[in-house]
Amino acid sequence: GAVVSQHPSWVICKSGTSVKIECRSLDFQATTMFWYRQFPKQSLMLMATSNEGSKATYEQGVEKDKFLINHASLTLSTLTVTSAHPEDSSFYICSARDLLQGLSTDTQYFGPGTRLTVL
Amino acid sequence: AQTVTQSQPEMSVQEAETVTLSCTYDTSENNYYLFWYKQPPSRQMILVIRQEAYKQQNATENRFSVNFQKAAKSFSLKISDSQLGDTAMYFCAFQHSGYALNFGKGTSLLVTP
Numbered sequence: 563g564a565v566v567s568q569h570p571s572w573v574i575c576k577s578g579t580s581v582k583i584e585c586r587s588l589d590f591q592a593t594t595m596f597w598y599r600q601f602p603k604q605s606l607m608l609m610a611t612s613n614e615g616s617k618a619t620y621e622q623g624v625e626k627d628k629f630l631i632n633h634a635s636l637t638l639s640t641l642t643v644t645s646a647h648p649e650d651s652s653f654y655i656c657s658a659r660d661l662l663q664g665l666s667t668d669t670q671y672f673g674p675g676t677r678l679t680v681l
Numbered sequence: 682a683q684t685v686t687q688s689q690p691e692m693s694v695q696e697a698e699t700v701t702l703s704c705t706y707d708t709s710e711n712n713y714y715l716f717w718y719k720q721p722p723s724r725q726m727i728l729v730i731r732q733e734a735y736k737q738q739n740a741t742e743n744r745f746s747v748n749f750q751k752a753a754k755s756f757s758l759k760i761s762d763s764q765l766g767d768t769a770m771y772f773c774a775f776q777h778s779g780y781a782l783n784f785g786k787g788t789s790l791l792v793t794p
Contacts, residue, residue, distance in 0.1 A: 594779075596781045596782075598781075600724075604786070605772060605784045605785065605786045605787050606726075606772070606782075606784045607784075608781045608782075608783070611780075611781055653724060655724075655726065657726075657781075657782070659779075669728070669731070670776075670781075670782060672725070672726035674723070674724070674725050675724050675725070
């Protein structure tokens, strides 16, 4: 159990285009999902916290108009990188917090990540 | 703000030996969780072990165990009987209940035959 999927796993796009990344909790409900970014040979850095039915909370330095987050259901959050540029090339990882387990264990489950390359 | 420090960028251990990865953190909170995650070349984050701050007993998961020193704010990971499949990046992480994980910079572990 506790599987999180991401789609696509790898995407290449041209500079100036937009890319949407999906994060799904497959066998549990997640009121909260988190989006991280990981540059090569670096750690995961939190970009934003996504709560179902409300606006996302962005970390300092993350442009909310560039990285649009939508959490429309308890099993799906999307991250759209608008007008992507080469410096946005990175590995994007989501995690989901199990609604039922969260109160007792507060465990987050990670998706496999999406590798974005902007040409 | 919480900070997590991993002072060992790279480590190497021979197969079947034991290795300890260090982690220190800084927080003013009293209730929190600590984790060790493994990230192999596939880049999938895999939970290795977790520790609740209110528990004095050190967590163990098969060959993996932690040494949690709350007063010293130290949380080291011991891997016993190292296996080639343990080769990966290891991240120490701090979490205040309900919030996102705050990761250290990671330790690259290489297990050699």
